[in-house]
Amino acid sequence: MAEASGGGGLVDTVGAFVPGPRVERRGAVAGPLTGLSFAVKDLYDVAGTPTTYGNPDWARTHPVAAATAPAVQALLQAGAFLRGKTKTVELAYGLTGENVWHGTPVNPAVPDRFPGGSSCGSAAAVSARLVDFAMGSDTGGSVRIPASYCGVFGVRPSWGSVSLAGACGLGPSFDTAGWFAARAGVLAQVGEVLLPEDNPPGAVLGPLLKVEAAWINALPSTVLALAGPLQVLEGLLGRALGVDLAPEGLGLLYESFRCAQAEEAWATLGSWVSATAPSFGPGVRERFDAARTMSAEQAAAGRAFRRVFQARMKALLAGGAVLVYPTSPAPAPKLTSSQADQNAVRELTMGVTAISGLAGLCEVSIPAGRDGGAPVGLSLVAAPGRDRALLALAVRLAETLGLPC
């Protein structure tokens, strides 16, 4: 692997970067992010380089990028130094972070466990302190889950708030840009560059709403690990009120998300999959097969429930309420776990990540706890458009918890 030309010989200790020559770009000399280094998930275009989307057949059948994605361009213009492109799950369609073609990045916090995905390389690079921040993307948890697993801060911004031009899509009405940082302040700084100006940092947030089903859904040990941080958060926002977002159960959230998103995934990528017949690693092929064979009725039911849930969340969160729950119901699965166990974890996890996914909410994961030595994140979630206020709250909470700011 090539050394960083401007950054002093970066060594990729955890296999976070896509194999091959390092892609580097200097940022502007003076800007709000000057002095910070970053990496981008290899589904964002950087002019003159291939975008692999984690899959060799994708790389082979797509031209080298002619342009740099505007969001990446904005970070460079703000002064950040791009150190390279990080690994992604193939076509961003998976949550463990496994990539059989490029190698699964090591989870720097717990090397015997998965890093989480699909933005696995970005989370690993930040967790290993190879960069100050890293861009990922989040359709159904692809920033939040690796943030929780690798013990770093991560944000999935409100749907539509950051342009995804020049980025590969998975489910356009679900896809969001997102990013990771080891320090809460850096997470917020990046937001100041990328988020719309109509997201005032001073907007009032509260009350705090504890999503009961998501806490019940989590391992008792994970709940215990996050009980202290939740109390600290209550010290900032007042005592949490219990809420039931989905009397239908988290299972229906998962199912609705899975179907509505799979319909979009097949609409977006199915033509390429059908025409190319690409080689896929375990799990990815199965998910595309499921998307291809899903019935029109299942997709319509997913879309219909999504609309109901969006309206429900809009009413609940309009005044500034913040949801709180464990980002993932458990720490990262072990690398040795079976495919069946991974699928079970996936289903439990996506019942919770579907909340923001279905309703386009903004969510910040705080590396607030350790469960048996492995990191677990605490999620703060707010209505679309309150990203800056939510990031400011994350900084306050991190300060109070003594986390890196």
Add this chain to the structure above:
Amino acid sequence: MAEASGGGGLVDTVGAFVPGPRVERRGAVAGPLTGLSFAVKDLYDVAGTPTTYGNPDWARTHPVAAATAPAVQALLQAGAFLRGKTKTVELAYGLTGENVWHGTPVNPAVPDRFPGGSSCGSAAAVSARLVDFAMGSDTGGSVRIPASYCGVFGVRPSWGSVSLAGACGLGPSFDTAGWFAARAGVLAQVGEVLLPEDNPPGAVLGPLLKVEAAWINALPSTVLALAGPLQVLEGLLGRALGVDLAPEGLGLLYESFRCAQAEEAWATLGSWVSATAPSFGPGVRERFDAARTMSAEQAAAGRAFRRVFQARMKALLAGGAVLVYPTSPAPAPKLTSSQADQNAVRELTMGVTAISGLAGLCEVSIPAGRDGGAPVGLSLVAAPGRDRALLALAVRLAETLGLPC
């Protein structure tokens, strides 16, 4: 051209449909749109058929669609009968509606003038009453302008409100689905199927704000044609107040839109354009060349002004205010007009269409007037998320004006 198999021998009298065998799909037997026929712009995928995006090289280098775009699927599931795919300007990058490969559709209202684009075939098909409604898409005016030129109702919904999965992109943070109808009630009916449920039709709209610069920008004869309809609208919403949205001038709106959108167009399509070197008709190549060679500073300036303008519109429209202005500053240009004249019209037009384009607003164009025998539209514009209320207002206005409902 193939005859419609289920619709009784539709003859494409105005060249609205893409040449080749007609693509037809039956809708559900019973649904809110049963009994209505529609067409879709040939940038939406319909499973098993090619998506040309208006350009033979695009069709040649892309696989046949494996899936139907979810928005089109939702219309079929609501009972509408799909009659076929309509012509688009190549890669949706133009406003006159010209397509040298497929033939420019005739403007049924004024056959010696352009139909407007890029959703030219959809507007022409509705104007000629070949279908009850038609899907287009609108990045910088591609529904609103052909609606105005062809004398039909058209809506550009709030950015992000209708999924564009399975639809070709031009500038993802600007692109919207949109549709045309000859009757206001049908325009609203389609919205009930496609728009989120959190867009209540009963939301209060007002006050009415007259965007002075957009009226000054229009031909005096166009202003005169719309003066009566504006008075009728004032009867519904109260006397219009004059506002100045952009003390910087509409020229800056145009320039900011052009640069920010061109950056996204190149990020989205530049890799394909560079790798394929496609043949383009007049104007399209020039626009991609401009996008390719645009400086990073121009793009950043466009993005920066966009953020300022978004914040300004958010504050202005938050309470329910409705902007009103001529959709296009003049009727459709004549087919014999020079490229230079077309460019001048384009610039004047996009200074106005950029208002909704930059800020993601919803806009309905009402076929309210005739200027020298050619149609001109009156636009009603509201904050993102107020689409259903705006469509309800359009129906009320159409009823009061005696337009088809």
